[in-house]
Amino acid sequence: MAHLTYEEGKKLAMKGLGILAVVTLAEVFIALIGNGHLIEGFRLARWVMYPAMILLSMYKAYFIIYNFMHLGFEVKSLRLSVLLPTTLLIWAIIAFLQEGYTWGERRHDLNKEKIEMSRQAPPQSEGAVHE
């Protein structure tokens, strides 16, 4: 809070309360209207809901880090030393979600194989009995 006076700081705290509350309400509103809880028969597509909720959460995170944790008021080198390492997570998210999706596909294939094998199994055992 190096560049803010006491009065400005107080104002920022109250502004923060308002912003975070409103953004949270907006997120919940999107979740409720998107899942058809508010208007009968009206739903939002996932590709509209999810990015909107993710962006609003990112904004909340930015506001907390920059204003409440004062990172926006620290020197640039400190800011970068904290923020740059987190960019590694971008790749982690892409890689692991892709991996999770592949596990799902693999499970599908295995289930299919299992079902096909159980269908083929009875004639084979019958053959064995006749021998």
Place this chain on the structure above:
Amino acid sequence: MATDSAMANTQENLWEGGKSPFKASYGKLMMWYFLLSDAFTFAGFLIAYGALRFSSDIWPTPDFVFSTAPFGIEHAPLIFVTFMTFVLIASSVTMVRAVQEGQQENKNGVVFWLFMTILGGLTFLGSQAWEWTNLIAHEGVTVTTNPFSRHTDAGVYLSGEELLAAGFVEVPVAMHGAEHHGEAVAEHGDEHAAAEAASAVYYLPKGAADIPENRYFVKANHHGEVLAGEAFEPGDNYLITYNHATHLYETSAYKTADGSIKKEAFGPKTFGALFFFITGFHGFHVFSGVLFLLIIAINAMSGLYVERRNGYEMVEKVGLYWHFVDLVWVFVFLVFYLL
């Protein structure tokens, strides 16, 4: 000689400290790096959640799972968790106020706002305790069992008569200490328990062994209301009723459009484990945060930080930690309750 002492001088300047390129104290800087590492820990957990969820065909929707609140409120999707989020946001703001009063060297202000923050933290923890209790004791979600799932086909729930007509055999539930339970019902006239005792019967396919995998129940909610005849579509959410009197998960029978009789399957196992582990880890952070705040508040009351004359830097450091807990909740709230 002159050059030697000049060299010693510059070396001293470099290594003796005094210059702080980040213009932040050691303690504050290390708090930042601790929080960075903690952020990676939480990110690891949340990414694991994402990977496991992506690998599942079915995942229960949060607005169905988290739709109860204290005082018997039901069908109020996400309302209670929104309240919890507000509490945490408010406690973050009171923390900002404590730090600001510290910079003014206002002891009473610091102590007041720290206690407001502690109050917020305790309210959050209490709410989480209720949420967990409801999920575990009431709805039957455990680390290994998840009764929340979604239908993969369209169908209609079957009544007992329909099951008998389809060739199923009725089996009474062998209740442990059933007589005592009956007495309790008679004595207290507990309607709830009476309804549960009345539905204490299940159906087995003819000739099938009496194992949980073969038991078909008639759909009833936890109030004991029978829901046989209710139709559903693919993608609809359901909760396998956990019967408190019999300690059984009532996997209910339904008929699909092509006439085959199936029963409700349990949801993805990892759901409960991930939920309890990640929200528990966050709750543990809140709990330790409350302890830290309490220590700092007592220190501030004792006048320890007045003597240090550094603008209550300790309050600022614990403030960073407390805001981080709120920051993590932003993402826990996003992935568990919104997406």
